[in-house]
Each structure stands twice: as C-alpha cells, then as structure tokens.
Amino acid sequence: MGERMLIDSHCHLDQLENNLADALQFADEQGVKHFLCVSITLNDFPNMMKVIEPYQQVSASVGLHPNEKVETEPTAEDLIHLAADKKIIAIGETGLDYFRSEGDLEWQRERFRQHIRASKETGKPLIVHSRQAKEDTLRILKEENAASVGGVLHCFTEDMEMAKAAMDLHFYISFSGIVTFNSAKEIQQVAKEMPMDRMLIETDSPYLAPVPHRGKSNQPAYVRYVAESIAKLRGVDFEVIAEHTTANFYRLFATVMPACF
Secondary structure, three states: OOOOOEEEEEEOHHHOOOOHHHHHHHHHHOOEEEEEEOOOOOOOHHHHHHHHOOOOOEEEEEOOOOOOOOOOOOOHHHHHHHOOOOOEEEEEEEEEEOOOOOOOOHHHHHHHHHHHHHHHHHOOOEEEEEEOOHHHHHHHHHHOOHHHOOEEEOOOOOOHHHHHHHHHOOEEEEEOHHHHOOOOHHHHHHHHHOOHHHEEEOOOOOOOOOOOOOOOOOOHHHHHHHHHHHHHHHOOOHHHHHHHHHHHHHHHOHHHOOOOO
16 A cells, blocks of 8 residues: 555644745655644634635634734634634634733633634534643633543643543644654653554644754644654554554544545
C-alpha cells in the first residue's frame, strides 16, 4: 500500500507567510493529505473561509480564541449559524488561557461555555485550548456535558493526569512540534504512554515549528516531524503513528471520512 498518509489536525492556513497553494503542495509531497484550518477570530472568519474555499482537502472550524478581546461576545446561536457551512467540522478553538490574561476571567469561562453549547447543538466536536487552566478547563467540560460530543485538547502541554481526565470525557490529545523539543520531557512522556487510539498530531502552523525548524515559521508539511518524533519515543515505525493518527482524526471528525479510507 505504500507509506501511510498524515493529517495536520490543527493549523492556521490563512496566516501562513508563504503561498498557500505552494505550502499545500509541499505538504502533499510529504504525505500530508488533509488539513483542519482553525478559526481564532470571528472578524477574520470570512476571510479565512475565502482563502481555503478552493481546497477540497482543507476543512475548517469556527470559534473565538480565549485570548481574543471583543466588544460583543458571540452567543451559541451565533456560532451555530456560522457552523452551518459544509466545510466546518469543528467548534473552536475555544477554552481557557490564564497565562496571557489577568483579572476577573469569568468572561473567558462564559465564552468557553457558549462554544460547548454550540458544539453539542451542532454535533461538531470541540477544539480546546488550555494553558495554565487545567482544573477550570476540566470542570467546565464536565459541567457542560462536553463528553456528549467530545473533541480534542490541541497542542497538549500538560501531564498524564490531565490527559487521562480528558480522555475520560471522550476527548483526544493532540501533539504539536513542542513534542520535538528537548526540554519537553513531560509532554514526551505523555506521548510515549498514552493510548495510540486517542492521539492526534498537528503543526499549529505558522507557530511552534518543530525541530529541526524550531524558531522559524511553521508549515503543514512539518507535521511529519511530529509523527517521526512520537514514533521514536514509542519505539515504533513512523507508519504506525501515521496510520493511527489518521484513523483517529476520521473517527473524531466523521463528517470528512473519505470514501476510500
């Protein structure tokens, strides 16, 4: 059958520095065949959708990142309306980020709840960002019954305890280029130990380029380095990671399952 295909489960294609068509072609040459372009601001959402519209291999999400400040908060109904587009397969990215925000963050928690409610109403899984907000992230997911729809904790940077708690709520764990960093020992341990059937890989491009491109602009083709790094950590062939992470993506986002898979 040849080498297994890869999927970049989280990228920001509308923010790439290089030409998108060229970036997708290069990714295709590296075996990356599908891409989930993730929304972070609703103001830029129409342009993001316009940029990716020509590409059948690109799916998208709709959401407002927890760090983004807006004058009017989106309601669950607003998100449900935007999620009707056939390219939209997920709600987010949403979640909590206590690293970059200060003061009373109840607005962030309420925004998170609105996204979860939109996810449950549409049946489209959540893409969750959580930074220094482990307890509240898990608490709100439980309170809002997010387990009924599931989703993914993207760019995972926490410990095995949180990974297990998230998996108990029917969430997948996605690893970015951070897993290739020598300093990321705890994340590497999670990638090494967690069940293979709950793992996704991503670039978060144009951010967080993996070794050997660390510090430079990231791009979807580099998800290959993430897969290779995890394969080395687990002592398995690259194709094993490619096969499992691709199957996991299509299991979570069943609406984009290709007929040939």
